[in-house]
Every structure is written in structure tokens, then in C-alpha cells.
Amino acid sequence: MSDYGHDLLFGTFQTPAAADPARVVATARRAERADLDLVTFQDHPYQPAFLDTWTLLSYVAAATHRIRLTGNVLNLPLRQPVVLARAAASLDRLSGGRVELGLGAGAFWDAIEASGGRRLSPGQAVEALDEAIRIIREVWAADRRGGVRVAGEHYRVAGAKRGPAPAHDIGVWIGAYKPRMLGLVGRVADGWLPSLSYLPGGPADLRDLNARIDDAASAAGRDPTAVRRLLNISGEFTTAGSGPLTGPPAQWVEELAGLALEHGISGFILATDDPDTIDRFGAEVAPAVRELVAADRDRSEPDTASPTADPGVRLSDRHPWDESTRPQAPPAPAGHTYTEIGRSAGQHLIDVHDGLRAELAQVRDLLEQVEQGALSAGEARGQLNRLALRSNDWTLGAFCARYCAVVTQHHSLEDGAIFPHLRRTEPGLAPVLDRLQQEHVVIHEVIEEVDRALVALTQRPGDLTELRKAVDLLSDTLLSHLSYEERSIVEPLSRLGFYPGQL
Template sequence: MTDYGHDLLFGTFITPTAQPVHQAVELAVVADRAGLDLATFQDHPYLPRFHDTWTLISYAAARTEKIRLSGNVLSLPLRPPAVLARSHASLDRLTGGRIELGLGAGAFWDGIEAMGARRLTPGQSVAALGEAIKVIRAVWDDGRPGPVNVQGTYYQADGLKRGPAPAHDMSIWVGAYKPKMLRLIGRAADGVLPSLSYLSNGPADYADINKHIDDSAAENGRDPAAVRRLLNINGQFSSFGTSFLNGPAEQWAEDLAGLALEHGISAFILASDDPSAIEEFAAEVAPAVRELVAAERAG
């Protein structure tokens, strides 16, 4: 069993649908009022049926009060790292520390290239993400003297002024599945954010995710517990349990508590655009998972 001891977070993974125009924002408001910790949004700038995700996050931040907001995950090839650093810091300061940075190396390259970005190989995209994280952290580090100077193959910052820093210690959560990206997370990022639906063997695949991250963290002098383990989840609420995350709230709580205690997953983000499912997740599942995990940790 693996438990990194993190506090548990619960959130929702919202489709940034452009029609109806306010649907995604209203779902963030539902999640906020229900007491969830996170509202996150997909980012596919090349799809006209979706809002621009960063614009949506900014608007949703003004409509909500307590919930934290993040991309899930932002497409790095279409969002320059220095701009990401400044925009996230600015919105974090304006919201009193409610913004996190979810970042992806890019996946749908036909659409990315159609918007004018360079197509990268998988290895190049990992290297580019590593350079981007260096730029972002350097911009945020406004207490260090001198400008930002990062001379990478894909991203350069030559004499860039530092700051502003975010209002809180903002996390960089990276969407990843494969070993090279996971090793990058182990040495440079604050969290891994895969989707359950993309894990070919289901939750069992998280053991390999953890091993790559933990080994890399240790090799680079980091505590593996410095990296939060997140998971986008999907399932069905029903009266009778039939399978994993398909049943009543009590079963969901047991399923998720098992993931927290066995694989160290500490943030569960429900992929749903159903307000009633979001409310049930917040009211029935989240408190029960917290209770189960707290009891096991105490014991």
C-alpha cells in the first residue's frame, strides 16, 4: 500500500462547451456552492465547439467564491510558458489564491499544427515541457536577483523580468502516462494528472505511474511525497453496485478510499456535466472518503 499523506481534494472536470454559452460556468458555480475543492476544464483551443479555456477560467473565477480552478490540462504548444506564468499569477492574485496550473505537452497535433504551432515528436514534447516548467518557475521566483535567462531548444527567455509571484504556492500538475513524462514530473512538477478512462488496466496502472515518479524524485533528491497524485474519474451513480464506480455513493466512497490508501491518489476529479451528479459527489462521496481514509490513517 502507498499513501503519501496528502489532504484529499475533490473536484469536477467540466466540458468547456460553447453552447449553451454559460453552461460550463454554471457548472463551476454548482461545484463551488456544493463545496468541492476544484473546478477544472479541458483545453482544446483548436475546437470551435469549446470556449477558450483560459478565458473561461477567468470568467468562472469571477462567478465563484471559494473553489480553486485549473485547466485539465492546458495545451502547452499553444500557450507560451512566460505568458502562462504571468496570466496564472495575475489571476491567482486577483482571486486570493484560487488558481492552479494544469499543463499538458500536447496530444492532438493536427489541431495544434492547424493553429500555427510546430508539430513535435513525443520526445521533443517532453523536452519542451521541461523547458517550459523552468521558465514558469523562474518568472514566479520574483525574490531572486536578476532577470530570467533560460536558453532552451524550444523556449528561451533572455533578460525577462521576474514576477509577479502567485498569491500562494501554485502547483504545476502535469497530464502524463508514459515513462519519460512521468520521470520529468518526478524531478520537476508538483503533481500527475491522468484520466482513469485512459488507463488500459484501470487503477492498477497507477502502480507503474507511482514507480516512475518515485524513482525519478529520489534520483533528483526530492521526496516522492512532494508530488501529488490526482485522477480524473468517471462513473455512474445507481441504486445497486455493478462495477467499479458504478453504484451508490457508499460504494463510490469505498472505491475511492481504496485508491487513496493503495495508490496514494489524493485528488479525485469527476468528469461530469450533470449538476445532480456533481452535487451527489460533493455531498455524499467526498465526506465519506475523507472519513474512511482518516480512520485508516489513524489506525
């Protein structure tokens, strides 16, 4: 994939020099005045010549108004995950949702060990980062019941309280270069944040590294476009060009637009502490790159509807299928012209799925309110009546049951009409369609679990434990399945056509 479609971000990568803290803060404010999007700082807690990065981020957040902030990247071995999660969420709330979380697995192990950290092998460091990200996201999930429990090999959390939740969905961006780390990025991260200077082959390496992330994301049931690609860059503005990112602003614009369109880079973070360079980057480079990329995207706007990405978050400990074994749809034929009627068929499938997603969100919201005691049974009934549903005598159980019936009817129509049509017209889709039908059976079984939990709820009105577990599992399976189905058959539906009224 060349362009992952993310909005472009431009920022600075600054030195947190302890010798002149006022200049560090002034430079961050200069980045904001230059209309840049992001200011970042390296994190080496064992380095006495540097300010503590987290303290600096907090100070800069108070000294600015709009610009986003992150460590680039934070040294995980010297930052405990639960505390880091609370710190990030707290600063995000205090700053109005301006914090992202750049994380690294650790590199300078002598210094880390000298500072009280554990020395880990490369494999152990990847495992530890994986566990830490899970812990951090569990802490942020303040609306879930129970404490955080993660029994990892490197981090063990036994019932830590959840919260606070951040003000916005903080992106977890990982600095990574080696295969195992790139696999972790694809499976769980929101962004990839390497440095161009660390790539031996320069920009040419990005193609293979992106492919590793894409493969890992697909194997985990995620849409590869869910992972933003950022890049730390360095360069110099000169009158005449003499090398990559060494030349006039027009050269920078051409090279950065190429990285965006050819390698999917959507975040350019310039390593500089020079105010004039920051000004030129913000005034002469960033707007022109945005313009070039936008123009190219307008020319190559997809002819089919865009599938909804799998959120990648799993609420249940149960895994009723292995997402890595899902067959992939054959590639779309090059140069096909999609008709308006054909595109409407693919879009209609997404619209139907969006309706299912919206109703699932309503079920979860109502469960939360009842579970937390925010609503009595009578109040819950009143809320359900205002959901514009078809009946006026809803209860919590009736709402869940009606929703499950809608899902079942939708799947029955796919199995009995749409899938045979695609089998006849697109034989290469047969393995995908077989898998989708198998997943329909699994989802039906999960719905049956919801039904059984509803029956139990009538016998124990105050105990929603089993219903919570069943709805969590339904959320995991349904959202994952709908995303996989859209990735697989929206394009064939748009190309081959199917009367939307039959869906």
C-alpha cells in the same frame, strides 16, 4: 508507497461548451455550492466548439468565491510559457490564491500545427515541457535579481522581467502516462494528473506508474511524497452496482478510499456536467471518503518523525554533487516498536535542521533587503540586532559568518559522534554515511566561498554579487543535504536511539 499523506481534494472536470456558456459557469458555481474543492476544464484551443479555457477560468474565478480552478490540462504548445506564467500569477492574485496550473505536453499535433503550433516528436514535447516549467517558475520568482534567461532547445528566454509572483505557491500538475513524462513528473512537478479511463489496466496500472514517479523523484534528490497524485474519474450513480464507479454512493466511497490508501491518490476529479451528480458527489461521497481515509491514517500513524521534503528548487547554476548517485538507506524492519526516547532522537535531528533552515531563511531575507536598497547599512544592523542573536554588534557579514560556523559545528558532531554510532549498530547504512560525510566536506567548501565573498564585500561595500552567488549555492546544497540526511537516518536514530543532547 501506498498513501502519500496529502489532504484529499474533490472536484469536477467540465466541458467548456461554447454553445451554452451560462450553463458552464452555473455548473462551476454548483460545484462550489456542493462543497467541492476544485473545478477544472479541458483545454483544446484548436476546438471552436469550446470556450477558450483561460478566459473561462478567469470568468469563473470572478463568479465564485472559494473553489480552486485549473485547466485539465492546458495545451502547452499553443500557450507561450512567459505569458502563461504571468496569466496564472495574475489570476491567482485576483482570485485570492485559488489557481493551480495543470499542464500537458500536447497530443493532437495535426490540430496544433494547423493552429500555428510546432509539431514535436514525443521526446521533444517532453523536453519542451521541462523547459517551460523552468521558465514559468523563474517568472514567478519575482524576488530574484536579473531577468529570466533560459537557453533551451525549444524555448529561449533572454532577459524577460520577473513577476508578478502568485498569491500562493501554485502547484504545477502534469498530465502524463509514458515513462519519459512520468520521469519529468518525478523530477520537477508538484502533481500528477492522469485520467483513469486512459489507463489500459485500470487502477492496477497506478502501482507501476507511481513507482516510476517515485524512482525519478528519489534520483533527483526529492522526497516522492512531494508529488501529489490526482486522478480524473468518470462514473454513474445507480441503485445497484454494475462496474467500477457505477453503483450507489457507498460503492463509490469504498472504491475511492481504496485508491487513496492503496495508490496514494489524493485528488478525485469527476468528469461530469450534470448538477445532480455534482451534488451527490459533494454531499454523499467526498465527506465519507475523507472520513474513511482519516480513520485509516490514524491507525497507521508513523512511529517516527517525518523527514522534511527537499523543496526541489535550485537557485544556483552550479551543481557540486550528483544527487542521482546518492545511496539509499536500507528499509526499516517490519513491526518494530519505537520507544518515546528513540523517537525523540530522530525528532531532535529534524529540530536542529529546522533551526538551520530558519536561520538560512533569515540570511536570505536580509540579503534581499540590502540588495534591493530597502535597508541602509545602519538599518540592516538594527534588524540583525532584533533577531535575538547572541551578540549586539552584528553586521551582515558577522551574521553570515556566525551562521556558517553553526553549520560547521553541527556537521563536525555528526561526523565525530552520531555517524560512528550508526556504523556500529547499522552496518547497512555505511554507504549512506560515507556519502553524507562527503557532502559535509562539500558544504564546508561552499561555506568557505561565503567567507571569501564576505571579505570581498568589505572591499566593495555596495557589490553583493559574489555573496549572492555563494549564498544561493549554500541554500541549494544545504537544503538538499538536510532532506537527504533526514530521509536516511531519522528512522535508524529513532530505532537505535541516541542521546539528543549530543547532537
